[in-house]
Amino acid sequence: MSQHDVIIIGAGFSGMYQLYTLRDQLGFDALVIEAGDDVGGTWYWNRYPGARVDIQSIEYSYSFSEELQQEWDWTERYSAQPEIRAYAEHVADRFDLRRDILFGTRVTALDWDESATEWTVTTADGQTRTARFVIAATGCLSVPSRPRFAGMDDFEGDLYWTSEYPQGTDLSGKRVAVIGTGSSGLQVITAVAPEVADLTVFQRTPSYAIPAHNEPADARLAAVRPDYESFREASRASLLGFQCVEGAIPVLELTEDAARVELDSAWAEGGLCLNTRFPDAGTDPAANAVVAEYARGQIRAKVTDPVVAEKLSPRTYPIGSKRMCVDTGYYETYNRPNVHLVDLRETPIERFTPTGIATMSGDYAFDVIIMATGFDAMTGALNAIDIRAGGQRLADKWAHGPRTYLGLMSHGFPNLFTVTGPQSPSVLSNMMTSIEFHVEWIADTLKYLRENDIQRIEPDLDAEDNWVRTNNDLANLTLMPQAASWYMGANIPGKEQVFLPFVGGVGLYRQVVQGMTLNHHGFELA
Numbered sequence: 017m018s019q020h021d022v023i024i025i026g027a028g029f030s031g032m033y034q035l036y037t038l039r040d041q042l043g044f045d046a047l048v049i050e051a052g053d054d055v056g057g058t059w060y061w062n063r064y065p066g067a068r069v070d071i072q073s074i075e076y077s078y079s080f081s082e083e084l085q086q087e088w089d090w091t092e093r094y095s096a097q098p099e100i101r102a103y104a105e106h107v108a109d110r111f112d113l114r115r116d117i118l119f120g121t122r123v124t125a126l127d128w129d130e131s132a133t134e135w136t137v138t139t140a141d142g143q144t145r146t147a148r149f150v151i152a153a154t155g156c157l158s159v160p161s162r163p164r165f166a167g168m169d170d171f172e173g174d175l176y177w178t179s180e181y182p183q184g185t186d187l188s189g190k191r192v193a194v195i196g197t198g199s200s201g202l203q204v205i206t207a208v209a210p211e212v213a214d215l216t217v218f219q220r221t222p223s224y225a226i227p228a229h230n231e232p233a234d235a236r237l238a239a240v241r242p243d244y245e246s247f248r249e250a251s252r253a254s255l256l257g258f259q260c261v262e263g264a265i266p267v268l269e270l271t272e273d274a275a276r277v278e279l280d281s282a283w284a285e286g287g288l289c290l291n292t293r294f295p296d297a298g299t300d301p302a303a304n305a306v307v308a309e310y311a312r313g314q315i316r317a318k319v320t321d322p323v324v325a326e327k328l329s330p331r332t333y334p335i336g337s338k339r340m341c342v343d344t345g346y347y348e349t350y351n352r353p354n355v356h357l358v359d360l361r362e363t364p365i366e367r368f369t370p371t372g373i374a375t376m377s378g379d380y381a382f383d384v385i386i387m388a389t390g391f392d393a394m395t396g397a398l399n400a401i402d403i404r405a406g407g408q409r410l411a412d413k414w415a416h417g418p419r420t421y422l423g424l425m426s427h428g429f430p431n432l433f434t435v436t437g438p439q440s441p442s443v444l445s446n447m448m449t450s451i452e453f454h455v456e457w458i459a460d461t462l463k464y465l466r467e468n469d470i471q472r473i474e475p476d477l478d479a480e481d482n483w484v485r486t487n488n489d490l491a492n493l494t495l496m497p498q499a500a501s502w503y504m505g506a507n508i509p510g511k512e513q514v515f516l517p518f519v520g521g522v523g524l525y526r527q528v529v530q531g532m533t534l535n536h537h538g539f540e541l542a
């Protein structure tokens with residue numbers, strides 16, 4: 017049985033940087049265990065047509081190496097998956113990360129041995145390893161949600177999941193269905209529509225999509241490169257971990273014309289910054305309704321068939337309470353003669369058939385069905401591992417929603433850290449900003465423990481209870497819990513519905529964590 021100081025689970029952007037901090041900067045013996053066959057995590061797995069970032073690449077990138085950010089050239093404002101994956105591979109090469117990553121290996125269990133003060137890590141091949149510390153860099157959107165429809169196995173065409181999309185497929189001339197209209201769905205729909213003979217989109221809940229206004233990255237790169245660090249500092253202090261105009265005047269205090277000017281400006285800028293223009297958009301239903309109606313007006317302006325435009329217009333949840341999408345011509349796709357929309361609220365899917373899909377309104381024939389049905393977000397990958405300590409399973413402890421201190425650790429599970437765990441800003445932020453903060457916090461903590469000859473760290477139960485309460489209270493002050501979203505776990509049957517990320521913003525969260533963990537407040541050290 018091999019022994020390590022630290023085992024890191026996952027070789028996405030979190031695990032890669034964690035390895036670099038612990039091995040290269042601090043000299044720990046660290047091993048990464050990764051289920052996939054190479055680095056990149058999300059960007060290794062999600063290879064569907066149109067996969068692309070929804071946060072600008074100059075923001076959605078590592079800031080820890082000045083040389084890296086000076087030398088890496090982004091070609092587009094919003095890079096496509098192959099470029100992000102190439103970036104991950106470049107980072108792995110540049111810092112020689114792969115030699116300490118065990119690929120193609122899934123961690124199945126973690127067992128805490130109190131007397132030895134170490135974790136036993138079991139992998140799917142039956143091997144065990146031990147480590148004093150384990151860091152779950154397992155990803156917030158790494159376990160696909162796989163809804164089952166009656167007759168699914170009978171379908172004789174090709175069935176693809178966006179998160180495991182086969183390479184080298186050619187959809188030209190094919191009759192294609194896409195199920196799901198979240199971010200991945202929108203991207204794949206927009207990308208394949210011009211290529212296929214016929215595309216039918218099955219939509220349960222429409223998303224709001226804001227234009228990307230994608231373009232070459234050169235000018236923006238040239239502007240930030242002379243002082244990338246100040247640019248990054250501003251992102252770290254921001255609400256979302258990337259730079260948006262954060263307006264101070266409530267939309268309800270503006271005249272209609274003044275509100276329109278702000279909204280037009282946000283729309284022209286594009287991306288995920290619409291709600292941040294107004295401090296009341298996320299908390300006051302009337303303010304939110306102003307922004308939502310503006311966005312629906314944009315849909316009506318783009319989609320020529322008013323019936324289709326209405327079906328594409330979200331009306332059942334506040335704007336921003338489900339993840340908004342960033343699009344490149346999504347709504348215009350529905351003006352194409354080969355694209356059709358099926359509203360599943362009117363005509364639900366009854367079953368799959370050998371030739372396609374049967375709904376209450378009729379049968380559809382397809383060569384290919386693409387499932388863009390999302391993920392078991394934030395807790396899925398952690399609960400998939402059988403994590404046990406002191407006779408307790410983490411999945412049982414979290415059965416009614418995750419319980420963490422600062423989104424970083426959970427009481428009863430010593431020496432186990434989570435990168436961008438539940439109850440941290442995580443998926444409500446530019447994940448790169450959040451990943452770097454957590455990775456550095458964990459590295460600083462392990463350094464402190466080593467320097468002070470401390471073997472064990474565990475959050476206090478009281479501190480954890482307070483943090484859970486704070487998260488829930490904060491979320492309930494906003495409109496966020498009003499949507500049946502994956503932020504709430506609502507897309508997974510049987511999952512307790514609790515708002516999963518910390519809603520107070522990246523800048524505030526950093527201040528709180530830095531303040532509260534001075535002198536390791538809220539932790540028991542031994």
Ligand code: FAD
Binds near residue numbers: 059071153
């Ligand atoms: P991941 O990239 O998910 O990596 C986790 C890794 O852990 C995976 O490779 C997985 O195989 C491995 N793993 C999990 N469990 C185990 C186990 N038990 N044993 C072994 N290995 C395991 N965020 C943004 O901020 N901006 C974006 O534009 C953006 N776009 C996205 C687009 C898509 C399609 C998706 C799915 C997510 C997107 N995200 C985006 C979120 C994205 O997940 C994060 O930005 C980031 O890539 C997460 O990095 P990570 O290393 O924490 O997790």
